[in-house]
Amino acid sequence: MLEIKKYGAIDIGSNAIRLLVSNIIVSEGKEPQFKKSALVRVPIRLGADAFVSGIISEQNTIRMIDAMEAFKLLMKVHNVERYKACATSAMREAKNGAEIAEKIFKETGVQIDIIGGKEEAAIISSTDLNQLIEGNNSYLYVDVGGGSTEFTIFSEGKILISKSFKMGTVRLLSNKKTVNKEIFSNVEKWIKKNTLGLKNLSLIGSGGNINKLFKMSGRLEGKPISFIYLNAQYQFLKQMSYQDRISELSLNPDRADVIVPATKIYISAMKWSGATKIYVPKIGLSDGIIKSLYYNKL
Structure with a gap:
């Protein structure tokens, strides 16, 4: 039936x-x-x-x-x-x-x-990640939003810890550089502390910006993006003007500005956790x- x-x-x-x-x-x-x-x-x-x-x-x-x-x-x-x-x-x-x-x-x-923030992270974590988090590997799940970013650490199929930070793309564009520097510093400490000793760690990314970056990469569904590729893409996007991102890359006007701080969050999380690849299963809140x-x- x-x-x-x-x-x-x-x-x-x-x-x-x-x-x-x-x-x-x-x-x-x-x-x-x-x-x-x-x-x-x-x-x-x-x-x-x-x-x-x-x-x-x-x-x-x-x-x-x-x-x-x-x-x-x-x-x-x-x-x-x-x-x-x-x-x-x-x-x-x-x-x-x-x-x-x-x-x-x-x-x-x-x-x-x-x-x-905690409830948001819990709802996002309830999405169907089973195909990715099975086995003995460890994962840092990163959901980048406009106002906050939710981080969840999985190891051996279980949630170890989850935290929400006021590190969103729209907020980063609105804040002063000194404020953003402090936010990034706090997140760096948290990630390094909570991923210490975890082997074979990869990122799982969710949010509109990473979905767009994945589409732009031309990768097959289920295949990860490398840190090297994402970092090169960040440098490329950062050098382009807002107008060029719209006209040359066909990005929506409300995506063309936030995609830069979003990419910075993902590559920073990869750097601090030691991850060399990021999976993009296209899931979110x-x-x-x-x-x-x-x-x-x-």
């Missing part, structure tokens, strides 16, 4: 807001399969508000309301039976974040859960929300 369920996940990040619709295929005697059906991304950069002025602007509040209305209609067309909306660092740091969430609920009926919903963890 085969049953197909449709679930939705709304990820309200600091650089963009996403709607993921997934088919969950349930067969008797088999593990459920999670298949992406549709993904919609809208470039509402809440972090540019939250990390600079400390509040979500009226303009972006209106755009968020419009986005939630549009997402509701899309989920209706897809026959989505259950969904969850989660907001991360920009909404949780904005002084009016809770107030905006309440306003959105009143106007659209979409309830937004503003989640903490929205995938974790779907899975957590299905297993009634949310």
